[in-house]
Amino acid sequence: MTDSIAVEARHVVKAFGQGDTAVRALDDVSVNIRTGEFFTLLGPSGCGKTTLLRLIAGFEMPSAGAILLEGADITTLPPNKRPVNTVFQSYALFPHLTVAENVGFGLQMLGRPKAEVAATTARMLALVKLEALAGRKTSQLSGGQQQRVALARALAPAPKVLLLDEPLSALDLKLRKEMQIELKRLQLETGITFIFVTHDQEEALTMSDRIGVMSAGKLQQVGTPKDIYNHPVNRFVASFIGESNFLPATREGDRYRLDCGALIAAPAAKAARVTLTVRPEQVRLAAAGDTDAIPATITNLVYFGTDTHCHLALSDGTEVVARLQSPATGDAGLRIGQPVGLRFVPEAIQVLED
Amino acid sequence: MANKGFVISRLPGFNPIAGLVFAGLYLPILILVVYSFNAGRSVASWEGFSLQWYAVAWENDAVKDATIRSLYLAASAAVISTVLATLAALGTTRRKAFGGQTFIYVMINQPLMVPEIVSAVALLIFFAMIKQATGYAGMGYLIAAHSAFCIPFAYLPIRARLEGMDMTLETAAADLYASTWQAFRFVTLPLLLPGIFAGMMLAFVTSLDDVVITVFVKSAGQDTLPTYMLGQIRRQVTAEINAISTVLLALTVLLLTLFFVLTRKKDE
Structure with missing residues (x-):
């Protein structure tokens, strides 16, 4: 991976409809995607992630702003003039062509010599391990195989950027896990920049070099999976990626007073009224009445096998979830209604100002 | 017997009506086809099988x-x-x-x-x-x-x-x-x-x-x-x-x- 920029979006706006009823699918989005990285656009449906992908592919034009590919402005270029290929959510394989003809389609349209088309097609089919099915019609393939054909077809013309629009969403869980590993391998082997769209946070965390979290047409945060998980910039990111506890608090000097009265240390913030967030696995239980532990009551216990979710209520009613590793005996000695104390791992507390 | 809901083919008179409609649609055509193989000149009285009218038309x-x-x-x-x-x-x-x-x-x-x-x-x-x-x-x-x-x-x-x-x-x-x-x-x-x-x-x-x-x-x-x-x-x-x-x-x-x-x- 180098530091050069593959794709840049500059203040991109995409509005659908006109006048008062116009909806901003993208609202001033700017992002730099580096050459050779696996970049994921993550967000709930309707957040604008697919729209951004379609703008990069050229299927739609932005209402304002610019899209640059390796520094060149491609905002108004039609899709067939962009060295960018797409793996569609529905795969969009050509039903009247064989697997090999599908894979060779792009090169054929580019007017490459027959020998080169055949050689590249064979190489691509080998890359996705489908050599044996070259002569089949695509309708005779399973979902996973169709997925591989779609990948080989998009990779065959050696695009500068590969766009993947929720390509795994139609597969069952087991196949999805396999394809996640497969995609990562293909990306490393080809060195092509991947821009991957998904609403699945686990997929994003496991596969990406960097993630762009989107919501309501805006890019909320861009960073490595660890950055995003450990240092979410706002409540949306903290709740969309993983689970979080949110505790309203008021700043008192360099510490924060929770609504239940407890005073805890956390990084400095400008605002007086903030929300503290802590992941459930960073909450520790202590004996009731333990000094500097926050008093709480167990309201529910949910057993997940490897761990147990312990739902707690603070004295002001705020709910906190603690994820506790299940003990070897299978019984942590906790009961619903039992008074306990709780502590947060100090460096795991994040301060959200919105 | 279990109630299987509304089935149109169980309505009284379904079969006769369907039969009548199909007869009305296809009987005339059937008669036309049959009499094209008639040996006699008539299009109304049967005088035996023949392909002569196909030959006449062909000539x-x-x-x-x-x-x-x-x-x-x-x-x-x-x-x-x-x-x-x-x-x-x-x-x-x-x-x-x-x-x-x-x-x-x-x-x-x-x-x-x-x-x-x-x-x-x-x-x-x-x-x-x-x-x-x-x-x-x-x-x-x-x-x-x-x-x-x-x-x-x-x-x-x-x-x-x-x-x-x-x-x-x-x-x-x-x-x-x-x-x-x-x-x-x-x-x-x-x-x-x-x-x-x-x-x-x-x-x-x-x-x-x-x-x-x-x-x-x-x-x-x-x-x-x-x-x-x-x-x-x-x-x-x-x-x-x-x-x-x-x-x-x-x-x-x-x-x-x-x-x-x-x-x-x-x-x-």
């Missing part, structure tokens, strides 16, 4: 002439109307909805709704004016008239096929460096072909059995098979007519069967 130069003209006319009209209908179908489905879309749709299908006799009279007068001005009296008038009223028959199956097509395929073609023309040539057209053939067949069959417009538009000596048969029946009725009708029926059934095979949804 009749007027029948041969009319058959060739009918096939030529139907083929020309089918090709012309299918090309126009394909363009119309592409124009009305491959673009964003526009004002007046319904109006255009109605206009394309106008021949299905305007009484044929009105079109026939209108064409008679219109073509008479052109004839007077140019002196041309060839097959062009019939071809033009048939092409026009065949358009909706070709248009409907093509449009249905286009609407059922996944638009993402064309987007994918563009993404894979196909120009607009290449995307049409290598993706849309091959996928559309069954619809185009179906439309062409329907247009062909429609042209083949047209009487009203043909009678009004044709010049002297331009009898098609249906107008020839109409003329014959006025003079004398022989089983030759049955034989010709049976062949025409066989041809139509064959083409319509092909049409259904082509438009059937493939369960791939």
